[in-house]
Amino acid sequence: MSGFTDNTPDKRLVLITGASGYVGGRLVGRIDCDRYQIRCLARRPEFLRDRLPDDVGVVQGDVLNEAGLVEALTDVDTAYYMIHSMGSSGDFQREDRLAAGNFARAASTCGVRRIVYLGGLGDSQHELSPHLSSRHEVGEILRTSATQVIELRASIVIGSGGLSFELIRALTERLPVMTTPRWVSVPAQPIAIEDLLSYLVKSLEIDVEGNPIYEIGGRDVVSYGDLISEYARQRGLKRLLIPVPVLTPGLSSRWLGLVTPVYARIGRKLIDSLKHPTIVRDPTASDVFAIEPMGVREAMAAAMRNEDREFAATRWSDALSSAGEITSWAGVRFGNRRADTRVVHIPVSPGKVFGVLSRIGGENGWFYANWLWRLRGWLDLLAGGVGMRRGRSDASHLHVGDVVDCWRVESVIENQAILLASEMKTPGRAWLRFDIKESEGRSILRQTALFDPVGILGLAYWHALWLVHQLVFAGMVRGIARASVRSPNNETRVGSGEHLNGLATPTEDQK
DSSP: OOSSOOOOTTSEEEEESSTTSHHHHHHHHHSOTTTEEEEEEESSGGGTGGGSOTTSEEEEOOTTOHHHHHHHHTTOSEEEEOOOOTTOSSOHHHHHHHHHHHHHHHHHHHTOSEEEEEEEOOOTTSOOOHHHHHHHHHHHHHTTSSSEEEEEEEOOEEOTTOHHHHHHHHHHHHOSEEEEOGGGGSOBOOEEHHHHHHHHHHTTTOOOOSOOEEEOOOSOOBOHHHHHHHHHHHHTOOOEEEEOSOOOHHHHHHHHHHHSSOOHHHHHHHHHHHTSOBOOOOTHHHHHHOOOOOOHHHHHHHHHHHHTSSSOSOOGGGSGGGGOSOOOOTTOOBOOOEEEEEEEEESSOHHHHHHHHTTOSGGGOOSSOHHHHHHHHHHHHHTTSOTTTTOOSOSSOOOTTOEETTEEEEEEETTTEEEEEEOSOOSEEEEEEEEEEEETTEEEEEEEEEEEEBHHHHHHHHHHTHHHHHHHHHHHHHHHHHHHHHSOSSOOOSTTSOOOOOOOOOOTTOO
16 A cells, blocks of 8 residues: 555545546545545556555556455445556557456455446447457456446547547548548537536446446547537637548558557557447436537647647656556566667756756657657557657656656656656666766766667667667767756756655566
């Protein structure tokens, strides 16, 4: 747990899975903390704690490991199940099946009163994509438990930072003329993130019998093409959509990976789902929940207002699952660790250097040869990796667990050190570490690229990139030094005084 007892008297305990993700992260802030105590389940609690209020508990656990779920579900009244493996590079259907079975059994063991599951719309009477079929199967597995299950089935979610909105925004902003495959015209019933959260919150209290399935959506039935046109209208852009029949899901996903933040692996599974209509056929939810949902115009306007702020409250890429399958290195034999270390003396304070480092990546770039970083990102996309399209949620500050392009922040010590872990496809584990020390009124910056190779392929990968590393890493440390000297006198600080995890050199058992 996060250092306190979270079974406060007179408050029912709510467990939220997927709290590092887009919907789950926002749900935490919507539940009334005066009436409920919130506990979050996370594989990496250190990535989540700095984002949560002090009175929200965090317990370590993985839905693929049933043993750890019993502790997480102990004393829980209602559990939100918002986990899926669409980002996995492995057999996501098998993982979804295993995770749901583990959760169902643990919930029954712990006497959980209710599970609220967020699934996907789609007519099960027709053949569905593997992703949508898996969503429906997860609901069926959860309903095998002794716990009551409320399943909410939704289509496209419109909200700042969401996967679908990011796709629509990127396509519309970057392409004045678009060739659109058939899936762009398939009907859907999008729902605004605000309305989806209202359904989830009301699921805590509604009095229902059995294990109901509710289909939820916004006021309008539209297509992705309609959403692109509506975004363009509100932004004052003129866009031409030319339908073509020849783009297969595979080609479409590669294309999306090149022009949007949606990389190829996620894109393929998303497009497979978009081939099927996802509309509300049973309107029961509107009577039970008494929610009047927004139309597309209002939902898009709300998303754009939030998107115009410095950063969205949560983003789809914040979730660990956005990086794909989390590799377990247990039992893997690594070669000798490789390191590229460079040291530079900078005539400014450590605070200034740290402020510059805190802005690395995203729109700010990597201080040298950004075109090479973009090239590496495109190659990673083609290999099914995350590429460089995820950017960062805050342009000026870093917190543990934040995404920075193809990296994730492993640890931060204010004015002293930053450790980034690579989430690209590589034959081994990679980190980028920055250490700052003060000496006689100057800063000594040590930049270290670390790589644990796996087998001969890993060693070959490291040595094949040796010349590139000499160019890029040397240029980067010089660029950081120049930017630190040019930076204003005010020193950038991390966050607003939140707890910062200690930084340690990655060890062989660190994942």
